Amino acid sequence: MRRRTLLTTAAAALALPAAAQTNFLNQQWPNTDFSRAAVPLSEIRSGGVPRDGIPALDGARFGAATGLDAREPVVTVALDGQPERAYPMRYLMWHEIVNDAIGGVPVAVTYCPLCNSALVFDRRAAGMVLTFGVSGLLRHSGLVMYDRQTESWWQQFTGEAIVGRLTGTTLTQLVSWTEPVSAFAARNAGNVMQQPGAARRYGSNPYVGYDGAAKPFLYSGEDPPHGIPPLARVVRVGDRAWPLSRFQASPVIEVAGLRLEWRAGMASALDTGRIAQGRDVGAIRVYGTDGRPVPHEVVFAFAFHAFTPNGQWMLGR
Structure with missing residues (x-):
């Protein structure tokens, strides 16, 4: 490869x-x-x-x-x-x-x-x-x-x-x-990007086991605070981050004018050799008080810490 x-x-x-x-x-x-x-x-x-x-x-x-x-x-x-x-x-x-x-x-x-x-x-x-x-x-x-x-x-x-x-x-x-493609397809009849013409092993993951690794690739910065593993997933909204582990207690978190919702059913793209076989990491949606979607992303904790060193960790304590 x-x-x-x-x-x-x-x-x-x-x-x-x-x-x-x-x-x-x-x-x-x-x-x-x-x-x-x-x-x-x-x-x-x-x-x-x-x-x-x-x-x-x-x-x-x-x-x-x-x-x-x-x-x-x-x-x-x-x-x-x-x-x-x-x-x-x-x-x-x-x-x-x-x-x-x-x-x-x-x-x-x-x-x-x-x-x-x-x-x-x-x-x-x-x-x-x-x-x-x-x-x-x-x-x-x-x-x-x-x-x-x-x-x-x-x-x-x-x-x-x-x-x-x-x-x-x-x-x-x-x-x-x-989100999982099934969730998108339930709302939309089409509009899914089709396979490009390039010769690539589409559907495979060249980073097998990466999201279970102890350390990030080519990273020499500080680990995240509070004992959060570097490759733990967190939800980033601006300069705030919620560890996905918080959603184990409740799939919905409402705080600071935001509603964060976690749902099971999405495979990790960075786990097994085939993306479709990745373990279930779930998907996140974030909404404002008006019910409209808010820009957010689910990223690794080390990256949030590296690029937002003064960011706020929403630990629920």
């Missing part, structure tokens, strides 16, 4: 020395403005694949939810006035970014397996419509995207440009959630 071999090789990788790093970056990214950066370049390292080694998709076809197990996770995108769309994790696992448009709104549907972060953004920023690719780089184990217009680098977890001309620009996050 080429992908797994690359991951094994990258596990031993270290950040390049400053001089070598500068030379490498100028060769590989000649159009990136390295005079502008919001983070130290030393925090950014190779993930073991070159730029576009994980190919982002431009556009997608949609139809019925055929060939998918009922428990397989999909990223559902809901824009006002538009039918919902579902992007199966079995495709995002191998492409990480889908540049698409919904009702005239250019969107980027993104997924970082190493952080388990699925986020959807409006691709309009700085007076441009951006298209995104996978840089092959990581920061705090998180996906670093790049835009093809300016070759600025973007932290997927935050939606912020961290290196290049657009440094400091933040993408608008759109409402999305992850």
